[in-house]
Amino acid sequence: MRIAVTGSIATDHLMTFPGRFTDHLVPGELANVSLSFLADALEVRRGGAAANIAYGLGQLGLAPILVGAVGPDFADYQVHLKEHGVDTDSVHVSHTAQTARFVCTTDLAQNQIATFYAGAMAEARTLSLAPVADRTGGLDLVLVSPNDPEAMVRHTEECRELGVPFAADPSQQLARLEPAAVRDLVAGAQRLFTNAYEAALVQERTGWTHRQILDRVGSWVTTLGADGVRIERAGEPAVTIPAAPVREEADPTGVGDAFRAGFLAALAHGLPEPAAARLGCVLAGLALEAPGPQEYVLDRTAVTARLTEGYGEPAAAVLAPFLEAAL
Template identity: 90%
Template sequence: MRIAVTGSIATDHLMTFPGRFTDHLVPGELSNVSLSFLADTLEVRRGGAAANIAYGLGQLGLSPVLVGAVGPDFADYQVHLKEHGVDTDSVHVSPTAQTARFVCTTDRAQNQIATFYAGAMAEARTLALAPVAERLGGLDLVLISPNDPEAMVRHTEECRRLGIPFAADPSQQLARLDPQAVRTLVDGADRLFTNAYESVLVRESTGWTSGQILDRVGSWVTTLGADGVRIERAGEPAVTVPATRVREAADPTGVGDAFRAGFLAGLAADLPEPTAARLGCVLAGLALEAPGPQEYVLDRTTVTARLVEGYGEPAAAALVPFLEAAL
């Protein structure tokens, strides 16, 4: 299965604050917030939603195609992605703008305050999918992950025109997308990915009920943090897959991206959605234990052990043929 992942490619500047943000929010003064948090640590990591997802897919042997825009500072990052099985030949390099930056502070309760600078990502709106499909002899799925808003709409409309199945992952950009753009991204998606809060935003932005959204997508996959993931299809009972146990949380950045990689890899192997979700939850747990979104490393022994621990021997056995081929 040939998957193209469109979206952000960024450098993450990740800081930790030893207290809780909520302890410094004064009731009645939230319209005049002026806060500065002294961070204990700073880690500079490779990130960006599309690159994070492609990294996970690459580790699972899928050779995903990354489609996005970066700056001339991308050379080392590109080598890293290629070494982890990612096709970067469709990444556009801006001659002037720098690669996007994600600056995020995480408190001890795993709450985050972040700022994203688009940089070269704004040039993603100029990219077309047709040359990518032509270069590869076709695409089986395009994931539309957070990106320049115009690029997200363009890629979605191009998928419809070319007859390529697409998955919608509007995520952080729901705050920037107008209602019609959100409807465009969602309507006809093979899969819709949100977290619990984003699921509310999608309903509010589109003006559609949950039932109306389900009538427009193949399935709706909602990540629920420590409660796992919920999978919904029109006319069918919702299925909830619990999360796996986490040894010690290091950094929540990119955890949802790791889930998407595992889930899509499972679908690419023609596994049922709940089975694919279990693989996604294992990757999410491993990513949460790592100090950055592309720092976790997959091996068959660890992944199998986490599957057995979280879901039992039969559930792990369903993934053994895939794991043997991928890892």
């Protein structure tokens, strides 16, 4: 199954300041702030929703096609993704802008000062899916994940024109997208991905009721954090899958992306949605235990053990043939 993952590709630059920002704010002078903080640690992590999802799909043997825009600083990141099974030949490299970047400094009180630089991501609106389909021999599914808003709308409309099924994952861009654009992204999606907060926001932005949204999508998959995931289809009872066991929480960044990778990979191999959700939850748990969204490594024995611990041997057995082939 050929899955194209469209969306953001970025790097995160995370620093820590061994003090408190508030100690350096002068009352009465907040209209003229000029501050510099000496950080004592820096972590550079690979990220971006589309790249995170593609990373997980690649580890599960899907050879996903990553579609997005980056800068000329992408070379090392590209090697990393290729080494993990991601097709990066449809990634556009800008000649004028750097890869999107999130720069954040956190103090001892967990206060943060952050800046997001969209950079090359703005050029994603110029990308067409037709050449991607021609190069790869056709697409079976396109996942439209957070990206430049115009790019998200364009990719969705092009899927309709090409007759390619698509999954909608608007996530953090919901607040920025116009109501008409959100309706365009959702209507006709084979699957809609949200978290619990985004589920309410989709209703608010579209003006549609919960039932009206279900009538317009194949299934609605809502991640619920520690409570697992809920899968809904029009006219059918909702199915809730508990979260997988987690040993230690390290970093929540990219946990939802890891879930999507596991879920879509299992579906691509013909497994039912509940089984796919269980695998997605296991990947989400492994990502939560890792220090970054692309730091977890999949091992068949470890994944099977988590499935067995969280859902029992029969549930693990359903996924065993796929895991044996993929890992």
